[in-house]
Amino acid sequence: MSLFGLFRRGSAPVARERLQVLLSHERSARDRPDLLSILREEIIAVIGRHVSFEPDKVQIKMDRGKSVSTLAVDIEIPNRDRVFGAVSH
């Protein structure tokens, strides 16, 4: 939307839309207060069954968007022995 359009319409619709997006996320977080730490624990358990790594080398990030949210899992795995070969044993 152009700046002129924003000015003409007034900024209240923007406020309303921002609040609706934000509060829908905050309300779902309220019902499940610690989704990220639950995900973190379960992901560590699943990956840990197959490869060994330090639990504190796991980073989990969530980015909430209007229509799509992304979950990024970053696990640092040490290069000793054939890590991914371990899966077949």
Added chain:
Amino acid sequence: MAQVLVVTSGKGGVGKTTSTAALGAALAHDGAKVVVIDFDVGLRNLDLVLGAERRVVFDLINVINGVAKLPQALIRDKRLETLYLLPASQTRDKDALTEDGVARIIDELREKFDWIICDSPAGIERGAALAMRYADSAVIVTNPEVSSVRDSDRIIGLLDSKTAKAERGERIDKHVLITRYHSSRAARGEMLSVDDVLEILSTPLLGIIPESQEVLRASNVGSPVTLNNPLSAPARAYFDAARRLKGEHVAMVVPSESRGILNKLFSRKAA
């Protein structure tokens, strides 16, 4: 039967104390026995807004600690003989406010009053949690502005989970009171409208208090706006809200200061 009402908001500066004083006086004006309790320990102000700041001897914490009896701490309003104030203390020790202590005081007040109005401090800490703890119903004071609406939503979540009534599996009666409203600015899309706020919060409306210099004028002189200038626009809006609290059906309009045709048009649009 006594009604325990909490006036809350999350955000500071939106008009909780002003609304507590105005609604308390409006209810007492009709003869109901009303006590307003200041839960803002350390930063009391309800005494000042009611013009009773020089009459405070004992306070809420003194009663909880057993230093004073409840009747000794209650201050009777000089204008309305059925309106009482239980002031907060100025102590910096917020832990002095205990759950058991508050429960005892509310129980004792329930025997003597029709309305017990708890003026919550801002935030979601101890004082705010205890102000809402034993409430039967809640007034959520909201400005038509993003941060206030967000905080109101948070408070609504707490009212539905952290109050004694919610924990017993009952529903606490919640109402939104929109303060500092400019009908004309909302109509031009410069400010969230009443409909926007209600749709976002999905909570019924108790009233719309228009922005007015009468509110500041009343607090300057230490009088609830409903007593200081009962015919002013904010006072009429508070009187309407008080009647709705009593269960009366009152048409929702935004009272305007003058009878000008422009104002009439705007108030009709917003209603």
